[in-house]
Amino acid sequence: MARNLPPLSYLKAFEATARLGSVTRAADELGRTHGAVSKQLQLLQEQLGIPVFEKSGTGLRLNEDGAAFFATVSRAFDLLEERYQELKASRNEASVHIACSATFAMVWLVPRLAEFYSLHPDIRVQLSMSSSARDGGTNRARDGVDFTLSWDRLARPLVKGEFVPLASVSFGLVSAPDYPFRAEGAEISFPTRISPDDMSAQWTSWQAATGHRVSAQSELYFPHMHLCVSAAATGLGVALVERRFALNELKSGKLVERSRFLKYEDGFVAMMKPGRTLSPAASHFLDWLRSAFVREAA
Missing domain, CATH: 3.40.190.10 (Periplasmic binding protein-like II)
Structure with missing residues (x-):
């Protein structure tokens, strides 16, 4: 018998919006447009037959039904992500998983990735678009991410937690x-x-x-x-x-x-998950990133 579940894209839009409290930030993290995420939330609520969000200033917040649903969806995503990372790690494939803003990925990082791959052909880089890269890492760090790149010191002048300075902004x-x-x-x-x-x-x-x-x-x-x-x-x-x-x-x-x-000196930083030891692949990527910034400033 087929499972009676909404599309995974609807649940991802719901989970990100509920966690971040903003459709805009959810769209940024998911690499989607504001309109696309809003439509997915609308369709999800239509399928549920009840609203799960209510307006809160310029953003959204969960109502009582939404909070209960979010707790279940979040636990399910955590379990899926944990097992997914375990399976990937079992392949012994060298990889580094980075969360960063869409702007940094598109404008700076992706055009330079060929250089990193030429130096480290056995390492694969996985990117996740995250608003936490922009606002200083205040959002919950995902378990599979090695580190989050954060650059917007105007929005978040102070960096909290464990971090590695990389460059000025x-x-x-x-x-x-x-x-x-x-x-x-x-x-x-x-x-x-x-x-x-x-x-x-x-x-x-x-x-x-x-x-x-x-x-x-x-x-x-x-x-x-x-x-x-x-x-x-x-x-x-x-x-x-x-x-x-x-x-x-x-x-x-x-x-x-x-x-x-x-x-801002040392305003561009890599935010670390507390207590997490960087893999050799992640350390190689940070070293390359730091040297690329130094060459850029020269």
């Missing part, structure tokens, strides 16, 4: 060369500012740290920072970005720097 304003921009002393004004979803606090943190006061008539939001960079390059507004992710556009002239960049 720098945040500043960029726009298309002909985009209207006015700066008089500490006062900065322009028509539209561009922000990643749920990350408007970056602007407040940057202004407090630099002494600038930013005035914008409107704001546009995009799910990932690399989309904010692209939007700024097409003339949609001014974006507050980590310089590493806008470097190609700055070099090509599609973007220009509109402010000095606020630098």
